[in-house]
Amino acid sequence: MTTQVKNKNTSYYINSFICVALMILFRFIPTTGAITPYGMEILGIFLGSIYGWCTVGFIWPSFLGMILLGLSDYGSITQVFSEGFSNDTVLMLFMTFVYFGYISQSGLMKVIANRFISLKVNIGHPWRLTFFFLFIASFVGGITNNIATALLLWFIVYDICKATDMRKEDKYVAYIICGVMFFATFSIVMFPFLPFSLVGISLMSQTVDFSSSSNLAWMITGPIIMLILIGLYMLLGKFVFRVDMTKLNEYTKQDNYADLREKKMNKTERTALIYLLIFVIIIVLPTFLPKGSYLYSILSNISVIGACAICLIGICFQKDKEGKIVTPFSEIARSISWDVLWLMIATIPICSAIEAEETGIMATLMAAVMPIFQSVGRFGFMALVIIVLGVITQFTHNFILLIVFGPVLAEIAVNFGIPPMVFCSVFMFMIMTAVATPGASANSAMVFGNSEWVSQKYALQLGWMFTVMALIVYIFVAYPLNMLIAI
DSSP, X not given: OOHHHHHHHHHHHHXXXXXXXXXXXXXXXOOOTTOOHHHHHHHHHHHHHHHHHHHTOSHHHHHHHHHHHHHSTXXXXXXXXXXXXXXXXXXXXXXXXXXXXXXXXXXXXXXXXXXXXXXXXXXXXXXXXXXXXXXIIIIIHHHSOHHHHHHHHHHHHHHHHHHHTOOTTSHHHHHHHHHHHHHHHHHTTSSTTSHHHHHHHHHHTTTSOOXXXXXXXXHHHHHHHHHHHHHHHHHXXXXXXXXXXXXXXXXXXXXXXXXXXXXXXXXXXHHHXXXXXXXXXXXXXXXXXXXXXXXXHHHHHHHHHHHHHHHHHHHHHXXXXXXXXXXXXXXXXXXXXXXXXXXXXXXHHHHHHHTOGGGOHHHHHHHHHHHHHHHHHHHHHHHHXXXXXXXXXXXXXXXXXXXXXXXXXXXXXXXXXXXXXXXXXXXXXXXXXXXSSTTSOHHHHHHHHOTTTOOHHHHHHHHHHHHHHHHHHIIIIIHHHHHHHHO
């Protein structure tokens, strides 16, 4: 065992000890404010879980947190696990992970990417080609698999770099590699029906009621904000970061991707496209139908879970000429992110306990923060949330930030008259702009870890430039536009 591995193991066990100590021993700390002894016990489980998720992983800290919650006055262990598993969003996550796993495995993502990159309008126009790289990362990554899409685009960039003799020292290389991952990171919350958007809605629905809040504003604003950010990022590259397009300009004068343009979709890819269109129609159509209509009632009742199930019926029904199922459920179910799923299962009962009146935790927290927020007003509240948490998320795992602050701030937002879906969408946009440091997100870590093609200097510069630009857009465009459409 190397010294480096020993040090990592030592760090792992120390962090594990701190995680367990917080869960078990925090209850012995004297109470403060309106927090009760029972509240201190619950708070310790919550803080220990958060610490464990940040330092050692998601699985066993989730199990331990749920077991200790079941041994408290909250309820039995069986009740705690049942509450987590029976939550609507856990079921939605399970179904969407499987369904989007099928879309990703089908190869449809690669086909769509190739079609955009091989468009004739890109010939002789390097900035148009750049736009489509960012566009694909945004719109294809969100509805398929954002990391797989980003990696596919990275490999295409690598081929271009080798063909044009562009290297790590060329600013364009870092600019496009970082940009692809930046927009792929944001893409997973561009629409309210995507898995991680559902996580945000679920967590915030524990403190506020989403039943009367339409997702129309999110559906419209998400793509608009994405296109605005792409445009601004291109201006950033041209006038601030000052990338040199000379080599790429020479490369794009030739029709390098004619073979991709002529390539036809195979049966698997065509089938995946059909099921993707069916899913989108079922989810999007109710937004534009009268609420009292029969079709609206049917499609709303189907929801995301039903849409995934309908598509999966067709996917798992098909057999080949030899009588075998073409796409076995067990194969596409491998795409389930168990870390995220168990994080959600554990979070639901733990957060429910935190918010219980008998703990006194929420009353103490509200008493501390409300005077600050009330002094700045509704717009000031949103601006403060976006700026402060937008910076914090560059140093803290973004989903931990969602768990800790999302439900509390959603309740405050509703008190200000902000529709919960509006707040949730802007909040999710903000926490997914986690790109400025290696610890901001897993996607960001991939950028900083790609030292062969991107220098840390350029990664930091582009990360912070993009973050500042995005936060300004969220404050002055995303939030007002959401409010305008929602009202």
